[in-house]
Amino acid sequence: MADDLKIPLLEELEKGPWPSFVSDIKSVADKSEMARDLLRQLEKSYEDKRGYWKHGGLVGVLGYGGGVIGRYSALPEEFPGVSHFHTMRVNQPSGWVYTSKALNEIMDLWDEHGSGLTNMHGSTGDLVLLGTRTEELEPMFQALTQKGWDLGGSGSDMRTPSCCIGPARCEWACYDTLDLCYNLTQEYQDELHRPMFNYKFKFKLAGCPNDCVASQARSDMAIVGVWKDEIQIDKDAYAEYIKDGFNVKEYVVDMCPTGCITADENDIEIDDSNCVKCMHCIARMPKALAPGKERGAALCLGAKAPIVEGALIAQVIVPFMKLEPPYEELHDLIERIWEFWDEHGKARERIGEFIERVSLATFLEGIGLEPLPQMVKQPRDNPYVFYEEYYAEEDEGEDA
Amino acid sequence: MATEVERKTDIGPPHYEQFLHPLMKANYGNWKYHETLKPGVLAHTGEAGTLYTVRCASPRLASTNFIRQMTALADKYSDGYLRFTSRNNIEFLLADKENIDPLIDELNQMNIPVGGTNNAVSNVVHTQGWVHCHSSATDASGLVKAVMDELTDYFTSEKLPARVRVAVACCLNMCGAVHASDVAILGVHRTPPRIDNETLPNLCEIPTTVASCPNNAIKPTSIEGKTTVTVDEDKCMYCGNCYTVCPAMPLADPLNDGVSIWVGGKISNARSEPKFTKLAIPYLPNNPPRWPEAVSAVKNIIEVYAENAKPFERMGEWIERIGWPKFFDLTGIEFSKYHLDDFRYAGTTYRRSLHNRY
Ligand code: HEM
Ligand code: HEM
Ligand code: SF4
Ligand code: SF4
Ligand code: SF4
Ligand code: SF4
Numbered sequence: 093m094a095d096d097l098k099i100p101l102l103e104e105l106e107k108g109p110w111p112s113f114v115s116d117i118k119s120v121a122d123k124s125e126m127a128r129d130l131l132r133q134l135e136k137s138y139e140d141k142r143g144y145w146k147h148g149g150l151v152g153v154l155g156y157g158g159g160v161i162g163r164y165s166a167l168p169e170e171f172p173g174v175s176h177f178h179t180m181r182v183n184q185p186s187g188w189v190y191t192s193k194a195l196n197e198i199m200d201l202w203d204e205h206g207s208g209l210t211n212m213h214g215s216t217g218d219l220v221l222l223g224t225r226t227e228e229l230e231p232m233f234q235a236l237t238q239k240g241w242d243l244g245g246s247g248s249d250m251r252t253p254s255c256c257i258g259p260a261r262c263e264w265a266c267y268d269t270l271d272l273c274y275n276l277t278q279e280y281q282d283e284l285h286r287p288m289f290n291y292k293f294k295f296k297l298a299g300c301p302n303d304c305v306a307s308q309a310r311s312d313m314a315i316v317g318v319w320k321d322e323i324q325i326d327k328d329a330y331a332e333y334i335k336d337g338f339n340v341k342e343y344v345v346d347m348c349p350t351g352c353i354t355a356d357e358n359d360i361e362i363d364d365s366n367c368v369k370c371m372h373c374i375a376r377m378p379k380a381l382a383p384g385k386e387r388g389a390a391l392c393l394g395a396k397a398p399i400v401e402g403a404l405i406a407q408v409i410v411p412f413m414k415l416e417p418p419y420e421e422l423h424d425l426i427e428r429i430w431e432f433w434d435e436h437g438k439a440r441e442r443i444g445e446f447i448e449r450v451s452l453a454t455f456l457e458g459i460g461l462e463p464l465p466q467m468v469k470q471p472r473d474n475p476y477v478f479y480e481e482y483y484a485e486e487d488e489g490e491d492a
Numbered sequence: 493m494a495t496e497v498e499r500k501t502d503i504g505p506p507h508y509e510q511f512l513h514p515l516m517k518a519n520y521g522n523w524k525y526h527e528t529l530k531p532g533v534l535a536h537t538g539e540a541g542t543l544y545t546v547r548c549a550s551p552r553l554a555s556t557n558f559i560r561q562m563t564a565l566a567d568k569y570s571d572g573y574l575r576f577t578s579r580n581n582i583e584f585l586l587a588d589k590e591n592i593d594p595l596i597d598e599l600n601q602m603n604i605p606v607g608g609t610n611n612a613v614s615n616v617v618h619t620q621g622w623v624h625c626h627s628s629a630t631d632a633s634g635l636v637k638a639v640m641d642e643l644t645d646y647f648t649s650e651k652l653p654a655r656v657r658v659a660v661a662c663c664l665n666m667c668g669a670v671h672a673s674d675v676a677i678l679g680v681h682r683t684p685p686r687i688d689n690e691t692l693p694n695l696c697e698i699p700t701t702v703a704s705c706p707n708n709a710i711k712p713t714s715i716e717g718k719t720t721v722t723v724d725e726d727k728c729m730y731c732g733n734c735y736t737v738c739p740a741m742p743l744a745d746p747l748n749d750g751v752s753i754w755v756g757g758k759i760s761n762a763r764s765e766p767k768f769t770k771l772a773i774p775y776l777p778n779n780p781p782r783w784p785e786a787v788s789a790v791k792n793i794i795e796v797y798a799e800n801a802k803p804f805e806r807m808g809e810w811i812e813r814i815g816w817p818k819f820f821d822l823t824g825i826e827f828s829k830y831h832l833d834d835f836r837y838a839g840t841t842y843r844r845s846l847h848n849r850y
Binding site for chain 2: 101105110111113117130140146147163177186191192238254256262268285304305347370371395399402403
């Protein structure tokens with residue numbers, strides 16, 4: 093069995109201090125033909141310096157258009173174990189929290205129905221079950237749902253939302269990321285499971301501007317926690333930092349991007365009207381400083397990787413929104429955005445590219461938001477203004 | 493046959509609350525502060541007490557065996573509670589401080605490094621590569637393993653000026669969104685798609701295929717009465733958009749595929765704005781199983797940064813302070829015509845001030 097496994101190149105990757113995926117795949121190769129043939133095909137890729145997968149195919153479970161990535165080996169005769177090697181994306185719990193019991197249950201099901209290999213997790217957030225045959229998809233899906241799990245998104249749909257650990261373990265969370273992530277996922281099950289958008293639409297939720305889930309780089313709508321009032325200062329804790337010899341001037345005052353902190357041995361003061369909520373000072377002195385009390389989130393749209401028109405980092409569309417259940421204002425805005433994008437967007441056009449094509453002004457009008465100076469770095473610096481208000485000839489001088 | 497069982501759909505994920513450690517529930521929304529006890533070990537404190545987190549690496553591509561080993565450790569040391577991070581690390585959530593060191597000992601015996609906190613190289617965000625994707629110009633898991641074998645010491649310590657986020661994507665689709673990392677390794681093709689005129693007319697819709705190209709390089713044509721397409725090679729930038737919509741236009745080319753290295757991106761809003769990564773090295777060969785050229789390039793960049801940046805300065809902030817000419821100088825990386833942008837907003841990257849250092 094495992095002794096016909098000749099993978100000398102891959103075995104090079106069993107050496108070294110970092111955990112080896114090769115050793116790990118080998119550990120299931122005895123019981124999984126898929127795992128064994130994956131290693132054999134991968135060895136061939138390492139020899140030939142190219143992949144051997146065919147362009148996906150349409151496979152899935154009954155009634156869903158997303159959640160499964162079809163994959164077939166280009167060399168099925170040579171590597172029959174991976175002739176089918178489809179991925180199932182299982183919707184992770186908010187914050188990627190698990191119990192051993194729940195994870196073990198999924199692993200048992202996956203040993204029965206699939207390759208025994210996973211990605212914990214995919215970059216969108218799903219628990220990715222890597223590699224199974226078409227005929228196993230529906231049984232695996234049904235087994236998963238019996239245990240309370242469901243599939244996530246793929247294709248031109250709402251992708252599985254994901255969020256940072258937020259209020260469950262972080263003092264900086266400015267709203268309940270886990271609750272809102274769960275809420276959006278449940279509210280939009282249809283959009284998640286049945287692709288009907290122009291292209292994908294991702295949500296990522298970060299509790300503060302540290303953005304531990306990379307929402308501003310990776311999601312069509314980034315929901316980033318922020319506060320509006322004063323940074324909370326604990327003066328006793330501040331005195332402790334000073335006593336311990338912490339260099340407040342060099343590491344805090346001088347590094348504040350807006351120079352709004354004054355501090356000396358005895359006291360620290362922040363001009364909050366100039367603070368841009370960058371989190372630097374708070375991260376340096378977590379015991380002395382904390383985000384303010386009037387908390388909510390900024391909504392940013394349009395982050396994406398380069399394909400097609402170039403990469404984008406998400407842009408501010410709502411500088412501040414209070415986020416409390418049942419989140420009606422947010423749902424309402426999301427639905428207006430989807431509706432306008434659906435009506436005027438093109439196929440394979442992400443929301444960020446759509447906004448650039450139709451212009452921010454048109455987009456705001458379409459979704460019913462007023463332009464605000466917080467939405468731009470600066471006003472335009474070219475004079476090509478499309479004036480919509482002007483006097484027509486016959487009006488001129490009428491009242492003169 | 494279990495036909496009795498009702499088929500469920502659209503139930504969504506399980507509610508997270510059932511997976512929260514009791515201390516997470518008790519302190520929910522009321523955490524006071526956190527401390528780093530040592531690399532990889534955090535202590536979060538709230539009214540209801542302190543929760544200890546032990547963070548360790550995972551290969552991301554993990555077998556059911558590996559996950560079961562982790563859950564067994566969680567059962568032994570953290571009452572069965574564990575979580576995963578946005579960078580594929582595993583976190584054990586402990587109520588009992590006494591359990592920290594025994595857990596770390598066991599992890600280390602299994603060859604699993606503990607660390608990734610604060611000013612460390614955390615785990616690598618990466619994609620599928622030759623393990624699963626049709627589109628890849630390189631492998632991802634192997635490249636990550638080779639790079640991290642050299643950087644493990646930066647994972648298990650906090651000796652860098654600031655956090656360093658490394659990402660790998662195996663083609664320009666960038667499923668790992670590497671465009672905002674401190675260091676990114678990106679798989680690149682260097683030759684235009686090869687058109688399979690036999691299968692293309694049946695497999696692909698011509699207008700969609702023509703429209704897929706951002707550079708208008710694709711034109712419809714007719715060969716022996718069948719409509720297919722041609723690619724203007726001078727216009728092609730090997731982005732693979734066409735291949736995404738048309739399987740008869742593969743780009744894989746063992747002779748020419750390889751990786752490029754990018755630097756200075758950042759996601760958090762701390763101090764400076766989020767930034768894109770910028771091109772450092774346009775091309776290095778695919779050299780499996782250990783990609784020595786890519787590994788030493790990444791290591792060099794990180795070491796030069798470690799030596800020269802000020803405390804808490806991210807890679808991109810350091811480069812902006814010293815200027816790009818000095819970055820190329822210090823790292824010994826050659827600046828070439830490939831570093832000059834020629835896509836949509838190229839002009840925004842040209843220097844229009846005399847703020848040069850001599
Ligand atoms: C237009 C650009 C993109 C295209 C055409 C694309 C295409 C694909 C394809 C074909 C796969 C399947 C790989 C496999 O066989 O498992 C995949 C996987 C995946 N993609 Fe993308 N992708 C794009 C951009 C992105 C971006 C920007 C992200 C994340 C921010 C992303 C997240 C993922 C995730 C999470 C997976 C699952 C596997 C993994 O985590 O590596 N994709 N993508
Ligand atoms: C209470 C304090 C914090 C908590 C609980 C926290 C939590 C986390 C966690 C669990 C991760 C995934 C980490 C990994 O696997 O390596 C993460 C990632 C990250 N954190 Fe934090 N973090 C905190 C503070 C910070 C600070 C101070 C910054 C910035 C100055 C920051 C910026 C980031 C960034 C940029 C990522 C990586 C996102 C990515 O590229 O995927 N975090 N954070
Ligand atoms: S994004 Fe902010 S609130 Fe969320 S875990 Fe990171 S530091 Fe905490
Ligand atoms: S959060 Fe940032 S901008 Fe605000 S005071 Fe602190 S360092 Fe300055
Ligand atoms: S980055 Fe490219 S090659 Fe890698 S998984 Fe994504 S689409 Fe596939
Ligand atoms: S690879 Fe990109 S640039 Fe080249 S023909 Fe295809 S779509 Fe056009």
